[in-house]
Amino acid sequence: MPKKKILTTFAEAINQAMITEAKLDPTIIFIAQGLTDPTGVFGTLKNLEKNIPKNRLIEMPTSENGALGIAIGAAISGMKPIVSFHRMEFALLALEQIINNAAKTSFLSEGKLKVPLVIRLIIGRGWGQGANHSQSLETIFSHIPGLKVIAPTFPGDAKGMFLSAIRDNNPVIVIEHRWCHYLKDNIIPSNYSEPLIGAKIVKKGNHFTVLCVSYMVIEALIAAKYLEEIGIFIEIIDLRVLRPLKLDKVFKSINKTKHLMTVDLGWTLFGVGSEILAQVFCRDAIHLKKPPIRIGMADKPTPSSRGSIKSHYPSSEKIIIEIGKSLNIDLLKIKKVLKLLKKNSSPIDVPNNSFKGPF
């Protein structure tokens, strides 16, 4: 019998997934800096101390490469470590271990050794965080055979996919956009796992396929609302899994709409969109009516000032403008909805109006 759904944030959802699973599986260990902090990695590690024995909570010194390698070593010998990084950039120090060891151990042992490891990478955004605290580097990891890379957007997916990630026998990189942490949804409190297999249609539509990564789904949903007012119905696909990349739903959708836009979190050059478009092009029998559109973060480091951050991130506004152009929609109509959109949006550098800093 399905249980009653409960309103849960993304952060709470993964917290629940980790705690319930770790209570059942004594091989799960947690590794992070400030693991038992009052704030516990933006609330995602809340109540760990109350629920999990101390010997499985491992405070990580500021030694990312060593700690990640140690997690791999522990995973090889029977543990299931969950390593959390407050920012994706801090994991850059651990790239060597992730790429040379986590991703190669199964291969180099002819499958005799495995690395059941979850690596949580949080992408920062807003409040002037600037060049070193707000990069979207998911494609670096998605490039590497031997890794799995997931980027859930909504609480329900986050919980289900997180459980699958923990149960997986491979290293799984979980990309968490900091602004997704705040998203709320009604989800089932019990543990259900969502297989790590591909995209999900978030909103149906016939006019345009819009394929998004992580938080960009939210931008597309906002754009969809305004586009509907002028009779354009877009189909939004949440990519969810970057590796292994399965695109059947995408192909099916563009067969229907004959229009495609990809929305990257990060830079477009060699980005997720590049790969999707390459695969679309390489597949036969797909005829788009117009050249596909590829948007993403502006091709420069992220500035801190809210002044220069305008148009740095791909936005609902940009999605509306580009789709309008592609479909030859009357410019006046587009301008009208953009005006409405502007009226209803919160400041450019905060996830919601209640955010007051400092981090």
Added chain:
Amino acid sequence: MEKNISMNNLKKLFFSMYRIRLVEEEIAKRYSEQEMRCPVHLSIGQESTAVGVSYCLKKSDKVYSSHRSHAHYLAKNGNLKSMISEIYGKSTGCIGGRGGSMHLSDLSVNFMASIPIIGSSIPLAVGNALSEKIKKKKNISVSFFGDAAIEEGILHECMNFASIKNLKVLFVCENNQYSIFTHLNERQPKKRNIEKIASAHSIASKTIDASDVTQIVNGTQEALKYIKKNSAPFFLVLDTYRWKEHCGPMNDDHLNYRDKSENDKWIKKKCAIKSLDNILIKKSKYWPSEKIKIEKQIKKEIIIAFNFALKSKLPSSKDSWRHVYA
């Protein structure tokens, strides 16, 4: 301790520390106005480290810093208006608002860069020293970092390199015992003396209690003498304490991650500004009235700087397209 520092210079040290304190307090006070829209790591309580070290430096000596860089920047004679404007994200900031509080840099005073990734700027300072050596220059390269950087491999790689290549690097570890909420004892061996890490790399070192700025001055002067004489690096450990929360304008003592007695000790008994104030009071009966004048002067400067920042323009969205490449 203060014997070999003239009265005039003691006053300069006081001025410099007190100015940083008042600037940081003003940032804390105004932060809730939501106009400084970037994370801020305040240096309140740690002013003496930056001031004591920089007091001994020449303008041509180059400084690299971390996420907690306001004091380092001001002590190296960075421009106050430029710093406040940078924190406000304005085009008049020291790097035009593109960096915010965590990326202060001002080449006109050889304050090279602040990098908010732990340990990340240490090799830049060492690389600077390598370049100075090849160019046969006498300048010193200074690397400021916190106690958490000790845990990063890169510090040890850099110490090893600086040691074998005889580089003129002054490593300055500001040990405030915490990395965010986590005490040193949970991150590093309790019985290990940080200085010993330096000696293991054949680097000379000294640990100084930062509650006395004059000791830092003397220690740094000794260190610089050593560096120049031996063409070799030196490692300073400065024991200090952060008064406010790790990031942001508030006190966070209600979270109880730090001992109340420890807190009291540093704030009530070991404030470097108050200690120097006491010395000056003993030395001169005119000091209290001079101090009032100094305070007025600083406060005036601060108001001017904040007004300047508030009135300055935000950079345009086009601005950040500049300089992606040299």
